[in-house]
Each structure stands twice: as structure tokens, then as C-alpha cells.
Amino acid sequence: MGTPQARRGNTRQRIQDVALELFSEHGYDKTSLREIAEHLDVTKAALYYHFKTKEDIVISLFHDLGRPIDELIEWGGTQPRTLETKQEILRRYSESLRSAEPLFRFLQENQAAVRDLSIGETFKERVLTLFELLKEPESELSDQVRCITALFSMHAGTFAMRNVEGDPEEKRKAILEVATELVTAANPPSRRPARPDSAQTESP
Template identity: 75%
Template sequence: MSGSTRFTMGSSTGTGRRRRGDTRQRIQDVALELFSQQGYEKTSLREIAEHLDVTKAALYYHFKTKEDIVISLFEDLSRPMNELIAWAEEQPRTLETKLEIVRRYHEALIGAEPLFRFMQENQATLRDLSIGENFKERMISLAKLVQEPDASMKDRVRCISALFTMHAGMFFMRNVEGDPEEKREAVLEVALDLVTQAYGGSATG
């Protein structure tokens, strides 16, 4: 897979690396930070505007409601996930392809860490906005692409666990002491090991 295009979440790879001159992205950054810190319901559009040092009218030019902001964030998340799924569907169903899916998804998750933190801490809001269901559908598609249709139940669990190991790693590894890059590499290695075991583990699983 050398030379293949890597995927990141939207046109940014994390709040710290967004183009700061882009007003729309600045609004997304600040809103996501406030949503994560104090909750979606407790954050107002006025407060977002104040943190940006812009008028509420200027914010309205880009987003009319908080829901519009959240939907835009998930559109940024969904686009590269859709691209990854489309790419994977055209590849041979080999172990190499499955491991590359895991690597690309891991890179995408690193870029979208603030959004996933918001998802974790505002689950009720996501249900109300029906956004969580759309994300769930994409996760089901990815899970199918990293496992074989005739795999044993244990191997299917291994493949699904590989994806959610990366999710859990973003949240729980933050409380574990150590170098951030080393922790990310460890999470990826465990996820890759799970898929590798599943691919060659049907006979013994």
C-alpha cells in the first residue's frame, strides 16, 4: 500500500491545525471546544460569538443554530469515512487491505479527537439530532470490511474490537502516563494484532 493517499477528517486534522483564517472553521473549533467542556445544552450561540470576538450576526452568516454547527462537524467527519469505505470496497479482501483500513482509520481518529470527545460526552444530544445513527451505520460498514463473512464468532469479535480499541484508546489512554505518540502507537499495534489474529485465527478460533 506504499504511496497510497492518507485520510484525515475533513480539511483539518484536529482543532490545533485548522486554518485559523477560515471563519467557518474557527467557529467549529470554538463551538466544539465549548460543547466538550461544558456540554451542548449549556453552550449558547452568543457565548460562541463572544469567544470568537465576533458579533452574533457574523456567526449567523455561517450557522443559524447550534445544530447546524454540529451537523457541519459530522459532515467533515463523514466525508473521509465515506472515502475510506469506498476505497476499501474496491480493494482485494486480503489481510494487507484490512490492516491498511485500520491504519487509515487510526490516522483519521487522531485528527478528529476533539469531535469524538464531544460525541462521548454528549450522547443524548447525538440521539436527538439523529447524527449518532449515521455514524453507527458507517462503523458497521467499516467493521464488515475488516472481517470475513464466514469468520468465526471469535474472529468477528476481534475485528470489531480492533476498531473500538482505537476509540477507547483516545479516551482512556489520556489518563495513562506516558508519551502521547508512544500511546498512539501502542493502540494501533494492538488493533492491528487483533485483525491479524482474526485473519489467521479461524482454524483455531
């Protein structure tokens, strides 16, 4: 099915996983609740007990699989704005994308439908918040482009590289390496904030 093994278990998760598989294969608009119920071998009434609409299923998936990203954003907001912090944000984001890959595949392959769902705006807000954590305030436009491109390269690269031969983990590392290079280039030493200990050393 392509979903993380840890998610397999209760009925609610089974519904989410099967629905996400069908949404990705056939498209969100072309998949009905009846089809989801048939693949699960349950009645529509049993399905309605957990979810009343397809959008309810997507929203629940977005909250469940997107929780690590929310936790990352919360963590990043409490850390010093150093290059090391930004590199760690990218590393953790890469891990979050891997665990939520089925959801991001759905977002990538159903962009038109997502725009009409409430999760579309929430996803956009998450990306923009991560962008703010990666870029420096008042940074040059070219450096802002590098930071947002780093994020988009992690999104698009995950799917584009599926058709490229190679070990999945090695491909993930290569995507992360490129994203890290972009953010590092956007934060050259001359424009990085001074460390507190550096400032103390330079004080008379």
C-alpha cells in the same frame, strides 16, 4: 484549543473550532449560540450568517472532519479482502481519528445528545461499514467480536490513554498495535481467502 492547526483560518472554521471546544468542555446541551458568539467576539447575527443552530455546526464538523473516513471506506470497498488490506484500513483509520480527535472527543463526551442528533445514525453506519470491511463473510461470532472490538478500542483508547503518561504518538501506535492484533487473530491463515496468484500456482 486542541484542534488541528490546519483548520484555523476563516470565520466558519473558527466558529466550528470554538463551538467544539465549548461543547466538549461544558456539554452540548449547556452551550448556547450566544456563548459561542461571545467567545468569538462576534454578534449573534454574524454567527447566524454561517450557522442557524448548534446542530448545524455539529453536522458541518461531522462532514468536514469525517471526510477522510468516508474516503477510507470508499477505498476499502475497492480493495481485495486480504489481511494486508484490513491492516491498512486500521492504519488509515488511526490517522483519520487523530486528525478528527476533537470531533470524536465531542462524540464520546456527549453521547446522550448525539443520540438525538442526525449525525448519530450516520456515525453508527460508518462504524458498521468499517466492521464489514474488517470481518470475513460468515465468520465465527468470536472473530466478529474481535473485529468490532478493534474499532471500539481505537475509539475508546484514544481518550482513555490521555490520562496515561507517555508520548502521544507512542500511545497511538500502541492502540493501533492492539487493534491490529485483534483483526489479525480474526483472520487466521486457514480462513483467509486464497490469493489469485496462489490459485494459479496450484492449478494443474
